[in-house]
Amino acid sequence: MSALKIISEILNQAYEENRLDLASVAKMIISNNSNKSQFSLVNIRKGERIIVGSIIDGDTKIFGNITFPGGTNNIPKSTKKVLHLSINAGTTNPGAAPSLTQKLGSMGSYVAIDKINESHDILSNFQLEMFNYDCGVTIFNASFGKTCFTNDIEKLGLSHLSAYGSVVTKGTMQIFNQLNISLPVIGSSNGDPSLSSSTNFPMYVRMISSLWYSQSIVCLKAIGWTKASILYENSSWGVAVYSSIIKAAGNLNLEIINPENLRLIPPGLNRTGLRSYKPQIEGVVNSQTRLLIMLIQCPACNYVAEYFYDLGLRKGDIIIFWTTPDIITYFPANDEAFHKRYEIANSAFTFTFENLVGSLGQNVRSRILAKYNTEPNAFSCQYFDSVYTVSNALDYMINRGQDYTDPAKLMAAIRNVQFGGCTRKVSINKGSNDRIFDVFYMEVIKINEDGNSTTYKTGKFKPFSTHLWTVLTPLIYADGTTVKPSDLRNENGTCPFPSKNVRTFDKGRAILFAVCFTVALITAAITFIIWKKWWNINVEELKEKQEISPPDFIVGATIVVEFFQLAAMGPDFSVISPFLFTASNFLSLDLGNIIEMKNGIFWIVVDGVLTGILVWIILCVVVLFRLDEKWKNFEIFRFLAWTADYLMPILGNLCFIPFISICLDIFLCDQSIGDNFTDSFLTKDCYVFCWKGSHLIYAILSCLALLSYEPLAVFCRPLWQELQPMLHVKAIPLFLMVKTVIQTALIVLNKTVKRSSDLGHGIIFIFVMTVYISFTLKVKPYNYARFSLWQALSLIGVAWLAILSVIQIEISDHYYSTIAIIFLPSGWLFIAA
Numbered sequence: 054m055s056a057l058k059i060i061s062e063i064l065n066q067a068y069e070e071n072r073l074d075l076a077s078v079a080k081m082i083i084s085n086n087s088n089k090s091q092f093s094l095v096n097i098r099k100g101e102r103i104i105v106g107s108i109i110d111g112d113t114k115i116f117g118n119i120t121f122p123g124g125t126n127n128i129p130k131s132t133k134k135v136l137h138l139s140i141n142a143g144t145t146n147p148g149a150a151p152s153l154t155q156k157l158g159s160m161g162s163y164v165a166i167d168k169i170n171e172s173h174d175i176l177s178n179f180q181l182e183m184f185n186y187d188c189g190v191t192i193f194n195a196s197f198g199k200t201c202f203t204n205d206i207e208k209l210g211l212s213h214l215s216a217y218g219s220v221v222t223k224g225t226m227q228i229f230n231q232l233n234i235s236l237p238v239i240g241s242s243n244g245d246p247s248l249s250s251s252t253n254f255p256m257y258v259r260m261i262s263s264l265w266y267s268q269s270i271v272c273l274k275a276i277g278w279t280k281a282s283i284l285y286e287n288s289s290w291g292v293a294v295y296s297s298i299i300k301a302a303g304n305l306n307l308e309i310i311n312p313e314n315l316r317l318i319p320p321g322l323n324r325t326g327l328r329s330y331k332p333q334i335e336g337v338v339n340s341q342t343r344l345l346i347m348l349i350q351c352p353a354c355n356y357v358a359e360y361f362y363d364l365g366l367r368k369g370d371i372i373i374f375w376t377t378p379d380i381i382t383y384f385p386a387n388d389e390a391f392h393k394r395y396e397i398a399n400s401a402f403t404f405t406f407e408n409l410v411g412s413l414g415q416n417v418r419s420r421i422l423a424k425y426n427t428e429p430n431a432f433s434c435q436y437f438d439s440v441y442t443v444s445n446a447l448d449y450m451i452n453r454g455q456d457y458t459d460p461a462k463l464m465a466a467i468r469n470v471q472f473g474g475c476t477r478k479v480s481i482n483k484g485s486n487d488r489i490f491d492v493f494y495m496e497v498i499k500i501n502e503d504g505n506s507t508t509y510k511t512g513k514f515k516p517f518s519t520h521l522w523t524v525l526t527p528l529i530y531a532d533g534t535t536v537k538p539s540d541l542r543n544e545n546g547t548c549p550f551p552s553k554n555v556r557t558f559d560k561g562r563a564i565l566f567a568v569c570f571t572v573a574l575i576t577a578a579i580t581f582i583i584w585k586k587w588w589n590i591n592v593e594e595l596k597e598k599q600e601i602s603p604p605d606f607i608v609g610a611t612i613v614v615e616f617f618q619l620a621a622m623g624p625d626f627s628v629i630s631p632f633l634f635t636a637s638n639f640l641s642l643d644l645g646n647i648i649e650m651k652n653g654i655f656w657i658v659v660d661g662v663l664t665g666i667l668v669w670i671i672l673c674v675v676v677l678f679r680l681d682e683k684w685k686n687f688e689i690f691r692f693l694a695w696t697a698d699y700l701m702p703i704l705g706n707l708c709f710i711p712f713i714s715i716c717l718d719i720f721l722c723d724q725s726i727g728d729n730f731t732d733s734f735l736t737k738d739c740y741v742f743c744w745k746g747s748h749l750i751y752a753i754l755s756c757l758a759l760l761s762y763e764p765l766a767v768f769c770r771p772l773w774q775e776l777q778p779m780l781h782v783k784a785i786p787l788f789l790m791v792k793t794v795i796q797t798a799l800i801v802l803n804k805t806v807k808r809s810s811d812l813g814h815g816i817i818f819i820f821v822m823t824v825y826i827s828f829t830l831k832v833k834p835y836n837y838a839r840f841s842l843w844q845a846l847s848l849i850g851v852a853w854l855a856i857l858s859v860i861q862i863e864i865s866d867h868y869y870s871t872i873a874i875i876f877l878p879s880g881w882l883f884i885a886a
Contacts, residue, residue, distance in 0.1 A: 137210030143187025369531030
């Protein structure tokens, strides 16, 4: 009582003297009669006490970030406690990699947030919020990712839903380790088999199973496939999945046909970048396999499909098996190349899991339709269940008073979660990061012309059941039937597309005619000018006997070889004389008539011809400018001059018809599988499409070769004779000039008219040969009568063969063929006599 009385007296006295209110007086007394106070502000995070501020003598200072319940740094405005999650569901890939414009399956995660906040089934006293990062989708760049997450590091929340791509997910966890961030990461769509390891990735689980890939091979075998090709991307996901599938294919005897060294493609390529990997795409086309297992993430997977179209494949020619079931979200109808993907991807297969199950699944579908005005995709349920996995774990811990901010304890709760989700029962396999799945489905993709895509389930696969495969709906292939097509497109064919798709391409034929007749006109004009200016001379007749020399042998051999070459330029006589037909085409380098020009054989011949023309040009320069005499000290020029003595008559005379013919073969693009120039293909190699890529380069080189080779050949044919002191038998220059024009004309007729009408070509060929024979008989082409006679007889022999061949074309009778075989040598004997 005495203490209270004293305090009362002090308060009254202070009040009378200072006229202060009671509270102020009390504060004054305490201030004047007590020591200063000091307190610390402690923020408990994940089980740790972290000092974030202080209060000294009533002065409050905050020097650290305060994390409020739910993982937020903002003062909660709701009456409910806010629990924060995060998701990497943006659209941006780093650098020049293509960005993704679709929402992937993340629609399901936001619908899950809405449902939890509205229904109060779990976390009834809490509000869920989720921050969306845009730190890469399918392509990982360490610098880009680290900067992206660091900018908003405080918004990661209690748990993070990882990106769509496995590569980005693994990279994100590396970034978290570098930044000493520990929190549970949930994968909704990551398929990399290496992510199954809970030892290597202890803070990670996922809503799918790595069995997804290997078991898909079982399904392919179940529906009858025995051969396939495979392409995979050079990422950790692609390499791991490829290894898994190759192992499964080996165990199940699914033969992978395309070359092993042509299966790998870098990740994240755009349309232009993919063109650098043409050999890989052609490897699939050339393998003739219909089934392609595609281990390439989108949108690059789309560009691969487009490339198959550009190489001539059409609906049903190739059936793509995508292990990425959300492929149907990558087909915008307004894209310039949509029609290509529409053609190739229709009726493609995909292997997926059960989703939109039961009333919950239909509720999720309705919510996605209402919120986004679009159908859920293949991963929407996985994203939905990812949110519910974390939420169920949080609900469990909160109800038991556990510290849900402790990452390790939350991760342990997540691994023990079991609930009925959008994809049926959700639980994590013990000792693994994988979701337990007991049902898979084979689906077929159907794409409409408006770009909308649907799938239908054709079969159900239960890997842990005694009855593995159940047919749900008959599988309808691209041809509209349920009959499985052959494993190889053309069991006996030579081209990568069905012959039914081939049509005559009039524009390509017009280009062919224009090029050929331009070459003929230029040759005639140049030949006349060269003859008139330099070679309007005669040669002295050989009157005395001379010992035959090597150059004389070359002239004689030219007459014999040119007999076969001219015969090859005429109408088809393979029925009358197969041996003569083969020899003629061989000496003309027209090998397409005697062997299959595939596996690059034609291009070996073309490269050889272009090389021969280059050598010819070099030899002509040495001879015309007498470099061997100007630079005598250089052994190389003396060697080239010596070589020219023997090679010039071969390259400029014997090889004239083959060289011109092969160069013009590059323009044989008058057949097509579409309406565009680039849909036409080369007759000599139907794996090569015209007017793009390598063909365009060869077309330019062929034009340059023709423009340089022909004038030099015309000028140097008579020049070689004048430079050979040992040559006795010489042709008059006028004959050599006319022969050049006639040979060019016959080559042009063979490349143009013959492709339209065998009979018309045969008749014109006989007419030209008649003119040629008449000219030869009149001018006596050589200074030695016997050679002139042999020349005339060889031309008459070619004409006789052409006459019999034209009759064969018109009659087309087996008995006539027998008679013609007898008439051919009989006629030659008569001519020789």
